Amino acid sequence: MGLKIFNTLSRKKEPFATEVEGQVRMYVCGPTVYDQAHIGHAMSSIVFDVIRRYLEYRGYQVRHVMNYTDVDDKIIVRARELGQDPIQLAQHFVEQYDRHLQELNILPPSVRPRVSSEIDGIVGMVKGLIEAGHAYRVNGDVYFDVEHDPDYGKLSGRKVEEMLAGARLEIDERKRNPADFALWKAAKPGEPSWDSPWGRGRPGWHIECSAMSRRHLGDQIDIHGGGNDLIFPHHENEIAQTESLTGRQFSRYWVHNGMMQLNGDTMSKSTGNMLPITEFLQQHEADVLRLIVLNSHYRSPLAFSSEIAEAAANGLERLRSAFKPAETSGAGEAGPAEQNLTEAVATTQAEFAAAMDDDFNTPKALGSLFDLVRSINLARDGGAGQPALQAAQQQLRELAGVLGLRLAAGTVPDPRLAALVEMLVEIREELRAAEQWGLADRIRQRLADQDILLEDGKHGTRWRQG
């Protein structure tokens, strides 16, 4: 049983085979940095982080490139509105997104290239396309000639002729074909621009990813990813450019995540229908967003709501419930409780891998984790000892880690707070011993009001922050 991945190119699940044995080269389209990122961007980054983590778990060495588009019409417009320098504005949001990656427990991509520092590679590629006859110059602009690419449309399933009929945008008379797209745009006054053989200008949107992918990963890569809104025209055009130039298949697998929706509509920076990552993280911990993403398949659309956030927060608590220590103080006897647990650990591992092997079926993989949680809690209640329990907990922690869940306690308690709570717990123990229930319950209630929850067990009282 090997790993299978749904390839947008074939619209089928295909067995995963990399070009170079044991190595994965993965390029994922990152955000255009003209505004703060929303949880839809986070979803995409989380999805590909999980893919990367699982590939690494399976023993692949992964080189992961994620780009920042820091030269773009929208950035220029926004910068003008704010009276700022476009490159500096972009820099600000790049830094913010880098922080988000960290907060969301996303492994840092191996490389995070930006358009503004890759101009030479882009110019070189455009030059190559012109020389090979795939692109043509119109004044200071350069366009890709789709008629020169017999395969054009293979990713999105479109045909050049059909697109003409449905074309809603104004046709630029200077293009040979309305579907032709800009590789290089002549500079306008006040815009960032660079020298090129065609005069000063800046890259078109699609060429950057072709050039950066090629520079950092080579002519052929294993996985190219992004949101499914990028299939057309962005990824279609990337394929056209790269393959016209190299004569080789660009990416072996095209992987696209579904869109996150808010209020019944796709999140979009331009329409303002969005929930910024910053805002989400003010209300929830990062694992909550990750659990929301993991709970539905990455290719499906995901409708965000406060209800699912609450459900995910509660689900997280359940996962954490498995990490409570044994009820018995000794090593415990290898009774039926421990034996069942040992079996559960083995089946969980197998089920988890089988689910993930099937096009990263994270909802199913999560199911196996929840099953293990039940087994652990059951074994604890059944008197399993600490060593057996810890082995199972270790398994759970490892597999949750493959999904990027930290499962750490929500917040690290402040030592002074901990000392105070423990003092109150101690006093309350004495009150309980003296059957002073009224006072004991009052302490518990007042602490609960501060989100400090007391749980009286057989072997003393535990507390945690809610």
Added chain:
RNA sequence: GGCGACGUAGCCAAGUGGUAAGGCAGGGGUCUGCAAAACCCUUAUGCGCGGGUUCGAAUCCCGCCGUCGCCUCCA
């Protein structure tokens, strides 16, 4: 108009021919001084609707209804 998805319990969601995972919420119980937590039981004779194929369909085919995405910047 063109292309493509999707519609599974109160909610989220897996399942693509063999008789409905998992989570959240709800109900009952065990434990507990009472709680909480944990555990046990419970909540879809049915998977948008109507036909068809099959020994057998949520899963395949046809039609209908509904929701959404892309076709234009978008993760």
